[in-house]
Amino acid sequence: AQSVSQHNHHVILSEAASLELGCNYSYGGTVNLFWYVQYPGQHLQLLLKYFSGDPLVKGIKGFEAEFIKSKFSFNLRKPSVQWSDTAEYFCAVTNQAGTALIFGKGTTLSVSS
Amino acid sequence: GAGVSQSPSNKVTEKGKDVELRCDPISGHTALYWYRQRLGQGLEFLIYFQGNSAPDKSGLPSDRFSAERTGESVSTLTIQRTQQEDSAVYLCASSPGSTPYEQYFGPGTRLTVT
Numbered sequence: 001a002q003s004v005s006q007h008n009h010h011v012i013l014s015e016a017a018s019l020e021l022g023c024n025y026s027y028g029g030t031v032n033l034f035w036y037v038q039y040p041g042q043h044l045q046l047l048l049k050y051f052s053g054d055p056l057v058k059g060i061k062g063f064e065a066e067f068i069k070s071k072f073s074f075n076l077r078k079p080s081v082q083w084s085d086t087a088e089y090f091c092a093v094t095n096q097a098g099t100a101l102i103f104g105k106g107t108t109l110s111v112s113s
Numbered sequence: 114g115a116g117v118s119q120s121p122s123n124k125v126t127e128k129g130k131d132v133e134l135r136c137d138p139i140s141g142h143t144a145l146y147w148y149r150q151r152l153g154q155g156l157e158f159l160i161y162f163q164g165n166s167a168p169d170k171s172g173l174p175s176d177r178f179s180a181e182r183t184g185e186s187v188s189t190l191t192i193q194r195t196q197q198e199d200s201a202v203y204l205c206a207s208s209p210g211s212t213p214y215e216q217y218f219g220p221g222t223r224l225t226v227t
Contacts, residue, residue: 004155032213034215036218043116043117043218043219043220043221044204044218045218046215046217049215051213090155090156092156094213095158097169098213099161099168099169100146100158100161100169100172101146101148101156101158101216102158103148103155103156103157104155105153105154105155106155
């Protein structure tokens, strides 16, 4: 069965530090990849997505992610985090049938000001 | 515009009772999805609707769980004879079509079974 692994359960950073959250998926075929974010008290919302083309994708709020097919990875990065980036981050991949998203368990990011 | 809405936002029920959770998708979205998030876990897929048919219900954990959708509108997830392990946040999402569109999520219903 397809799966998504997020390596970091909880990341704690100071403002202005750089961020990289790891995400690996198990399926080797054509994939559609997503990063979603859930700010405290808010809905899940899309940060960025990759369907095809340039493997470096840019999302909202200065986030970017790089799709590396050979490593089955889709890591999320931000050069300088802000206190407002404190949230839970989820990596997801479309299942083979294209009928659902398979989510990782999420990474909680805490940014201190 | 209006996003995905879900009701109730919180539901506390006694073990053995039936519950109904409602989802109103974004207008015009043909695809609708239900997910469950248990404490400390990622989201688990439950069921996918395209229009009012459910081509993928592989994530429903048992026959106590069922869902229906009226046309391309509201959907109801029903859990019969609730158990404590059903306690979770139930999330609904919609999209303009099936993959590769992004899914837009509602606020969820927090279900607590006592």
